[in-house]
Amino acid sequence: GESVGLHLPTLSVQEGDNSIINCAYSNSASDYFIWYKQESGKGPQFIIDIRSNMDKRQGQRVTVLLNKTVKHLSLQIAATQPGDSAVYFCAENIEGGSYIPTFGRGTSLIVHP
Amino acid sequence: DGGITQSPKYLFRKEGQNVTLSCEQNLNHDAMYWYRQDPGQGLRLIYYSQIVNDFQKGDIAEGYSVSREKKESFPLTVTSAQKNPTAFYLCASSSSVATGPYGYTFGSGTRLTVV
Numbered sequence: 022g023e024s025v026g027l028h029l030p031t032l033s034v035q036e037g038d039n040s041i042i043n044c045a046y047s048n049s050a051s052d053y054f055i056w057y058k059q060e061s062g063k064g065p066q067f068i069i070d071i072r073s074n075m076d077k078r079q080g081q082r083v084t085v086l087l088n089k090t091v092k093h094l095s096l097q098i099a100a101t102q103p104g105d106s107a108v109y110f111c112a113e114n115i116e117g118g119s120y121i122p123t124f125g126r127g128t129s130l131i132v133h134p
Numbered sequence: 135d136g137g138i139t140q141s142p143k144y145l146f147r148k149e150g151q152n153v154t155l156s157c158e159q160n161l162n163h164d165a166m167y168w169y170r171q172d173p174g175q176g177l178r179l180i181y182y183s184q185i186v187n188d189f190q191k192g193d194i195a196e197g198y199s200v201s202r203e204k205k206e207s208f209p210l211t212v213t214s215a216q217k218n219p220t221a222f223y224l225c226a227s228s229s230s231v232a233t234g235p236y237g238y239t240f241g242s243g244t245r246l247t248v249v
Contacts, residue, residue: 029174055235062143064224064240065177110176114234121192122235124169124177 029108029129040098042128044111049092051113051123056085056096059108059127068096068109072116098130106132137161140225140241146249147212147219155210155244157225163239165231166208170194171222171243180223183208184231212246220248 034040046054052073057065071078071085071094078085084097094111110127114120138159147153157166165184169177179192183202197216202208208227212219223244228237 053234053236062243062245064226064242066240067236067238070236112235116234117232120234121167121179121182121231126174126176 029127031129031131033131033133034101036101036103036132036134038101040101040105040130040132042096042098042109042130044094044096044125044128046092046094046111046113046125047123048113048115049089050115053114053116054085054087054094055112055114055122056083056094057110057112057124058105059110061107065110101130101132103132103134106130138225138227138239138241140223140244142244143242145244145246147246149248150214152211152213153246155212155223155225155246157208157210157241158206159208159227159239160206161227161229161239162205163227163229164205165228165233166202167226167228167238168192168198168200168208168210169224169226171224177224180210182231219246221246 055070056068058068059065069080069085071087082099086095108127108129111125112122114122141156167182168180178194180198181200183189186205199211225241226238
């Protein structure tokens with residue numbers, strides 16, 4: 022059945038700090054991963070992706086690390102800003118087929134000025 | 135500008151009523167999806183459609199129905215059989231299912247509340 026009232030994991034940081042958000046994925050066959058940012062009352066926005074043939078990928082102020090051994094992803098945000106406050110979640114997928122991606126439940130990032 | 139539009143942004147339903155959520159895209163995407171988002175949970179797939187006049191059940195299809203009569207439109211009906219419909223509903227589209235989540239464009243969501 023459905024669960025209600027679950028609380029998202031929350032990460033509170035000070036403006037200017039680095040943030041690390043974690044995600045455990047479930048399917049060892051997954052070969053493509055995305056991080057999304059979702060602001061309150063809005064749809065998710067793509068941040069960064071990584072394929073399973075890589076361990077690390079960098080974007081602007083963001084880095085994604087992939088550890089396939091333990092099926093773990095992390096998103097690092099450098100010099101966190103108040104505008105980074107949002108829910109962040111990962112998605113896992115198997116490329117090239119009709120696989121429908123699985124989305125994680127997310128972490129709420131709160132940035133204090 | 136191309137995009138995906140969900141309406142209304144907020145919707146209130148009385149118990150026992152059916153309500154329909156609208157999702158329209160002008161991206162010429164073949165695939166469209168409906169997800170439900172509850173507090174503290176990941177997106178859960180309700181229905182998806184790979185092409186006009188075809189759709190498949192997702193993980194939580196019970197109490198929901200869809201149609202795909204036009205490429206641009208994928209409305210979701212929340213029926214009275216859905217016992218706990220209060221949630222945030224997200225529509226997405228992609229050029230095809232094979233593009234995976236990289237190709238997803240999400241709408242801005244509809245928040246449905248049972249009153």
